[in-house]
Amino acid sequence: MNRYRGQVPLRLEGREAIIHFDFNALAALKEKWGLDGHSKLMTATAGLDLEVLVDGLVIGLERHQPGKYDAARIKAIDPPWRLVQEAVYEALEAAWYGEEGPPEENPRMRLWNRIGWWWTRLFRRGKRPSGAASHQTSSGG
Numbered sequence: 001m002n003r004y005r006g007q008v009p010l011r012l013e014g015r016e017a018i019i020h021f022d023f024n025a026l027a028a029l030k031e032k033w034g035l036d037g038h039s040k041l042m043t044a045t046a047g048l049d050l051e052v053l054v055d056g057l058v059i060g061l062e063r064h065q066p067g068k069y070d071a072a073r074i075k076a077i078d079p080p081w082r083l084v085q086e087a088v089y090e091a092l093e094a095a096w097y098g099e100e101g102p103p104e105e106n107p108r109m110r111l112w113n114r115i116g117w118w119w120t121r122l123f124r125r126g127k128r129p130s131g132a133a134s135h136q137t138s139s140g141g
Contacts, residue, residue: 003094003099004098005020005022006021006094006098007019007094008087008091009087010083010087011083012074012077012079017061017064017065017069018063018065019061019088020060020063020064020091021060021091021092021094022063022095024063025062025063025095026038026095028059029056029059038096041053041088042089044056045085045089053085053088054071054074054075056088057084057088058071
């Protein structure tokens, strides 16, 4: 296992399996779910979408355990899903950002993002986008 290369262990059937989202795995995510394949799997780890999580896990396991796991087998093993969720998330983060993880958010930008959010809520409230259809009805006689 090499965390620098994005290899993350997960215990399946009493043995250590390696999740690794290398170039081919990331390309497989794109092929399966389109350009937002990585985002779809990240969202699944956050919201625990088990079908997407299982499919992503199978793709991540393929490099080090070729052909050993498919979606049906993972579902039959029924691993602790929280551990699967954490391992897949960690492997995806390592694939994109390396061992150090994502860069920290700039505190000033966080403040400006919050100000922008409130600005939008306070001053644009109730405004319709231009060209929006009116829901008023005219009374005919």
